[in-house]
Amino acid sequence: TSLGRGLLALLSRDTLDEETWEEVEDTLLTADVGVGPTQELVERLRTRVRVLGTRTAEDMRLMLREELVELIGPGMDRSLKTARHPDGRPAVVLVVGVNGTGKTTTVGKLARVLVSEERDVVLGAADTFRAAAADQLTTWGERVGVPTVRGAEGADPASVAFDALKQGTELEADVVLVDTAGRLQNKVGLMDELGKVKRVLERQGPVDEVLLVLDATTGQNGLIQARVFSEAVAVSGIVLTKLDGTAKGGIVVAVQRELGVPVKLVGLGEGPDDLAPFEPEAFVDALLA
Amino acid sequence: MFNTLQDRLSATFKGLRGKGRLSDSDIDAAARELRVALLEADVALPVVREFVAAVRERAKSPEVQQSVNPAQRVLDIVNEELIAILGGEARRIRLAKTPPTVIMLAGLQGAGKTTLAGKLARWLRGQGHQPLLVACDLQRPNAVNQLQIVAERAGSAFFGPEPGNGVGDPVDVARRAVAYAREKQHDVVVVDTAGRLGIDAELMQQAADIRDAVKPDETLFVVDAMIGQDAVVTAQAFLDGVGFDGVVLTKLDGDARGGAALSVAKVTGRQVMFASNGEKLDDFDVFHPDRMASRILDLGDLQTLLEGAAKV
Ligand SMILES: Nc1nc2c(ncn2[C@@H]2O[C@H](COP(=O)(O)OP(=O)(O)OP(=O)(O)O)[C@@H](O)[C@H]2O)c(=O)[nH]1
Ligand SMILES: Nc1nc2c(ncn2[C@@H]2O[C@H](COP(=O)(O)OP(=O)(O)OP(=O)(O)O)[C@@H](O)[C@H]2O)c(=O)[nH]1
Ligand SMILES: [Mg+2]
Numbered sequence: 001t002s003l004g005r006g007l008l009a010l011l012s013r014d015t016l017d018e019e020t021w022e023e024v025e026d027t028l029l030t031a032d033v034g035v036g037p038t039q040e041l042v043e044r045l046r047t048r049v050r051v052l053g054t055r056t057a058e059d060m061r062l063m064l065r066e067e068l069v070e071l072i073g074p075g076m077d078r079s080l081k082t083a084r085h086p087d088g089r090p091a092v093v094l095v096v097g098v099n100g101t102g103k104t105t106t107v108g109k110l111a112r113v114l115v116s117e118e119r120d121v122v123l124g125a126a127d128t129f130r131a132a133a134a135d136q137l138t139t140w141g142e143r144v145g146v147p148t149v150r151g152a153e154g155a156d157p158a159s160v161a162f163d164a165l166k167q168g169t170e171l172e173a174d175v176v177l178v179d180t181a182g183r184l185q186n187k188v189g190l191m192d193e194l195g196k197v198k199r200v201l202e203r204q205g206p207v208d209e210v211l212l213v214l215d216a217t218t219g220q221n222g223l224i225q226a227r228v229f230s231e232a233v234a235v236s237g238i239v240l241t242k243l244d245g246t247a248k249g250g251i252v253v254a255v256q257r258e259l260g261v262p263v264k265l266v267g268l269g270e271g272p273d274d275l276a277p278f279e280p281e282a283f284v285d286a287l288l289a
Numbered sequence: 290m291f292n293t294l295q296d297r298l299s300a301t302f303k304g305l306r307g308k309g310r311l312s313d314s315d316i317d318a319a320a321r322e323l324r325v326a327l328l329e330a331d332v333a334l335p336v337v338r339e340f341v342a343a344v345r346e347r348a349k350s351p352e353v354q355q356s357v358n359p360a361q362r363v364l365d366i367v368n369e370e371l372i373a374i375l376g377g378e379a380r381r382i383r384l385a386k387t388p389p390t391v392i393m394l395a396g397l398q399g400a401g402k403t404t405l406a407g408k409l410a411r412w413l414r415g416q417g418h419q420p421l422l423v424a425c426d427l428q429r430p431n432a433v434n435q436l437q438i439v440a441e442r443a444g445s446a447f448f449g450p451e452p453g454n455g456v457g458d459p460v461d462v463a464r465r466a467v468a469y470a471r472e473k474q475h476d477v478v479v480v481d482t483a484g485r486l487g488i489d490a491e492l493m494q495q496a497a498d499i500r501d502a503v504k505p506d507e508t509l510f511v512v513d514a515m516i517g518q519d520a521v522v523t524a525q526a527f528l529d530g531v532g533f534d535g536v537v538l539t540k541l542d543g544d545a546r547g548g549a550a551l552s553v554a555k556v557t558g559r560q561v562m563f564a565s566n567g568e569k570l571d572d573f574d575v576f577h578p579d580r581m582a583s584r585i586l587d588l589g590d591l592q593t594l595l596e597g598a599a600k601v
């Protein structure tokens with residue numbers, strides 16, 4: 001099988017035979033790009049190859065890279081809106097996603113980035129459900145030197161979020177980062193609860209960023225996650241975590257293609273500095289490697 | 290939503306159903322749809338290949354060709370082959386001849402290990418055991434507190450002598466836990482470990498060291514049902530790095546098809562033993578291969594469709 005072999009090596013032969021095409025397809029499939037997008041990509045590539053009379057695998061590889069980068073939208077705005085509002089209200093970033101993807105860790109890392117830019121940050125522990133979730137966030141807050149607003153265990157997450165924003169405003173913070181409990185997108189009650197968290201924050205003004213945290217190991221369910229969370233809370237950006245592992249995170253190709261929501265950040269480890277901006281070219285190169 | 294899988298397969302099989310005999314090209318068409326269906330269910334590509342080849346082979350046999358309804362036979366074969374890989378009857382936990390029985394949990398970050406520890410404790414207590422939950426994740430912020438709370442909720446004893454958050458040696462804690470269990474007469478020890486990546490050699494060695502220190506009767510690989518093609522790579526890495534005896538599939542309360550179950554079982558030869566299907570301690574069940582088979586291929590619905598088609 002082609003598993004584990006790089007596309008570069010695969011394509012070192014200098015003619016384009018059926019086997020080569022199959023290997024291209026396999027590379028995309030094993031990166032979780034999904035059957036639909038893979039077949040479309042390969043089809044488009046085949047057409048281009050025919051039209052241009054491309055003969056070498058290397059040229060084809062470059063074309064594939066180009067197509068993938070194009071799909072991911074190189075021109076998309078991937079910046080985070082974290083500037084304080086003219087009325088003195090802090091920017092609000094709401095972090096959402098299914099269970100265990102890395103939301104709390106991402107909030108901690110993001111706080112670290114903002115602190116290093118000399119901005120004042122307040123964390124809101126709106127996960128009042130999972131055992132020790134607020135403790136975990138508080139530890140992150142201490143680690144990066146920012147305060148954490150928390151409620152009692154089982155408290156209404158919307159009211160904790162509200163308190164965090166209130167305290168953030170009082171403290172004249174630049175950014176309030178709100179961590180939420182993991183929830184599977186097919187749990188209607190929990191999705192409604194998330195909608196309420198957002199609405200309560202919006203009473204003070206628009207939420208600046210809603211970041212959906214997707215785990216790079218996620219397969220085809222990732223697209224459904226993105227779809228349902230977007231419907232519930234209008235996701236403005238994606239954080240693709242755990243890219244330091246063997247998973248390629250190819251599902252974000254379909255996510256960006258279908259929803260147009262840009263991946264903004266990537267998680268590359270469990271430490272405070274393991275957060276980086278998403279770079280389409282680097283992502284595609286890793287996907288094809 | 291995601292109906293392509295169901296639509297495609299049912300369309301193909303409906304086509305097949307009208308015929309008394311399956312031509313090679315019918316079988317090839319069905320095999321192609323089966324391949325797509327499995328890939329969309331996140332079954333790993335190498336497993337898909339082997340699986341489809343096996344089904345195709347059997348579909349061409351006289352047994353199928355001479356059956357009254359070949360299309361139905363093909364469906365049955367798909368189901369049978371799936372269940373065969375997923376492992377028939379679920380295996381029970383092996384208890385040690387001399388207690389304590391040691392169960393070690395291992396898996397990727399965020400898979401659901403700590404939650405599972407609580408579920409196992411609750412379940413074991415229900416069977417008359419006196420479990421001890423051991424906090425060997427001394428790395429992730431507040432993993433120790435999390436396990437402690439989970440143990441309380443499960444009404445289980447807890448052993449967490451080190452504060453964690455980077456302080457303490459998990460191998461040492463594991464070793465002391467077994468001695469402690471013996472002394473306090475806990476007959477089952479459940480060791481929660483930190484999440485780790487398959488490629489993290491250092492942490493994989495740590496897991497192997499914990500294993501060597503406690504000699505588990507069961508090492509369970511905990512895997513998220515939402516995982517995609519990485520399932521096989523990671524499962525193999527854990528098999529090589531620390532070894533495991535059984536698999537637990539988590540987050541089955543979601544709408545992922547759970548092809549990982551098939552991938553991991555096929556590649557490692559280890560059975561899925563338990564299913565975790567919720568955040569609460571009771572959301573836990575022994576694994577049912579037949580249910581998983583229909584989940585992966587949406588055969589429940591497909592069956593209904595076929596029955597509907599037959600009436601028309
Ligand atoms: N290797 C790696 N691990 C990560 C990354 N991000 C988070 N993790 C780990 O993944 C696990 C889950 O992270 P959390 O931040 O607790 O995830 P969460 O989404 O807040 O989880 P819930 O609140 O329980 O839904 C932890 O062990 C983290 O250390 C990453 O980018 N790389
Ligand atoms: N919906 C659902 N959530 C689950 C299930 N099992 C665990 N979770 C959730 O998944 C998240 C991660 O679970 P943990 O038990 O902390 O996972 P872990 O493997 O111990 O994570 P690390 O220690 O960080 O590697 C938490 O939000 C759990 O509540 C399940 O079966 N269904
Ligand atoms: Mg969290």
Ligand SMILES: [Mg+2]
Pocket residue numbers: 402403404426432481482483484
């Ligand atoms: Mg844990």
